[in-house]
Amino acid sequence: MDKDPFILDLLAFVGSSPTPFHAVASMQTRFLDNGFASLDERHEWDLRAGGRYIVTRNGSSLIAIIVGRHAVTANGMRIVGAHTDSPCLKVKPSANITRSPYLQLGVEVYGGALLNPWFDRDLSLAGRVTYRNSAGKIVSANIDFREPIAVIPSLAIHLDRDANKNRSINSEQHVSPVVLIRGDAEIDFLDLVKRQLLDEHPECAAKSVLSYELSLYDTQAPAIVGANRDFITGARFDNLLSCYCGASALLDAGDDVSCVLVCNDHEEVGSASACGAQGPFLKSVLERITANPEALTRALDRSFMVSADNAHAAHPNYTDKHDAQHRPVLNGGPAIKINANQRYATNSQTAAVFQDLCIQAGVPVQTFVSRSDLACGTTIGPIIASEIGINTVDVGVPQWAMHSIRETAGQADSHYLYLALREFFRLQALPF
Numbered sequence: 502m503d504k505d506p507f508i509l510d511l512l513a514f515v516g517s518s519p520t521p522f523h524a525v526a527s528m529q530t531r532f533l534d535n536g537f538a539s540l541d542e543r544h545e546w547d548l549r550a551g552g553r554y555i556v557t558r559n560g561s562s563l564i565a566i567i568v569g570r571h572a573v574t575a576n577g578m579r580i581v582g583a584h585t586d587s588p589c590l591k592v593k594p595s596a597n598i599t600r601s602p603y604l605q606l607g608v609e610v611y612g613g614a615l616l617n618p619w620f621d622r623d624l625s626l627a628g629r630v631t632y633r634n635s636a637g638k639i640v641s642a643n644i645d646f647r648e649p650i651a652v653i654p655s656l657a658i659h660l661d662r663d664a665n666k667n668r669s670i671n672s673e674q675h676v677s678p679v680v681l682i683r684g685d686a687e688i689d690f691l692d693l694v695k696r697q698l699l700d701e702h703p704e705c706a707a708k709s710v711l712s713y714e715l716s717l718y719d720t721q722a723p724a725i726v727g728a729n730r731d732f733i734t735g736a737r738f739d740n741l742l743s744c745y746c747g748a749s750a751l752l753d754a755g756d757d758v759s760c761v762l763v764c765n766d767h768e769e770v771g772s773a774s775a776c777g778a779q780g781p782f783l784k785s786v787l788e789r790i791t792a793n794p795e796a797l798t799r800a801l802d803r804s805f806m807v808s809a810d811n812a813h814a815a816h817p818n819y820t821d822k823h824d825a826q827h828r829p830v831l832n833g834g835p836a837i838k839i840n841a842n843q844r845y846a847t848n849s850q851t852a853a854v855f856q857d858l859c860i861q862a863g864v865p866v867q868t869f870v871s872r873s874d875l876a877c878g879t880t881i882g883p884i885i886a887s888e889i890g891i892n893t894v895d896v897g898v899p900q901w902a903m904h905s906i907r908e909t910a911g912q913a914d915s916h917y918l919y920l921a922l923r924e925f926f927r928l929q930a931l932p933f
């Protein structure tokens with residue numbers, strides 16, 4: 502795919518995926534529309550050489566598979582991993598906060614969110630709702646209010662003269678969004694949720710909302726910005742950008758070698774869940790592809806994984822926060838992420854393989870290493886590498902404002918990552 506249509510489609514995907522549930526539903530539709538068949542973990546699978554399949558778990562994690570025509574024990578698998586979740590504010594189960602005359606929502610911070618940018622934004626709500634229908638069955642559906650229905654107002658500087666020097670944010674007291682002014686009628690948050698559910702799914706026959714997983718998000722659409730249109734800005738680039746690049750590359754892959762895309766939920770909170778990278782989802786799928794434990798072990802020794810999760814680009818206003826020799830720049834290509842303490846899974850061999858892939862794809866490549874005196878983040882790469890024992894490299898598109906409500910990346914870098922991953926999925930044999 503050419504760069505310009507690719508970028509526009511990427512931004513449309515991110516904008517229409519306010520939660521992991523929506524991102525997975527969007528990717529699932531795209532794969533099904535391009536000839537992939539849906540699998541159910543509860544049923545027996547009949548996987549055939551050349552077949553293309555998808556399977557989801559919890560509605561928030563997805564694995565897409567191309568079963569290669571070459572024996573998996575001979576050529577191994579090409580696996581790309583990313584994650585569907587992003588730091589955000591999630592609505593608490595008992596959400597109503599009434600500070601007369603306002604209705605506010607109790608929220609919980611999910612992941613390592615940068616909280617300052619959430620103030621004074623036009624916010625909406627989206628996620629999954631679980632309800633009982635008229636037949637008495639418990640059913641779930643995704644909803645998205647789309648319209649801005651909430652705001653978290655800042656405290657005026659007149660009431661906090663030191664705001665620009667040392668204002669701190671208490672996540673329990675200061676980030677409760679205001680939804681409406683209560684009139685004579687007592688409006689409950691569940692009433693709003695049920696009304697939205699029936700508006701979006703009039704056929705659902707919902708009698709009562711039992712539970713929900715709803716997140717706030719910024720309604721400002723992703724955009725191409727800069728005097729020379731050098732940048733893209735938007736929410737959830739970490740890590741829907743990698744999900745999109747991986748999915749696009751897999752759709753362009755052949756069927757000689759087995760290829761897998763895994764997009765896990767819950768990376769931002771440690772990955773320890775049934776559908777997270779530390780859970781059994783990927784391993785159970787690989788076991789079903791290879792049919793027995795010995796075949797899986799042999800296949801994994803010939804396999805390779807690219808863990809794709811965005812990297813920190815050097816910030817021009819805070820250059821001292823970066824290692825002087827490892828400062829990725831926007832539009833300089835994907836960065837190979839390295840950490841001596843195994844916060845990233847990259848080693849010298851896997852780094853060399855990815856560098857070579859970029860050379861073959863005509864893509865520039867960079868290296869990211871954190872300052873030695875700053876803590877380093879991590880990814881699903883070390884988790885999956887340690888869980889299943891696979892050669893892994895951690896890479897990512899450089900970006901600014903990671904974990905903000907609006908992040909910035911280079912317009913060219915997403916397309917570069919796609920080209921490198923497309924080359925990877927076409928790799929017939931490992932070069933070592």
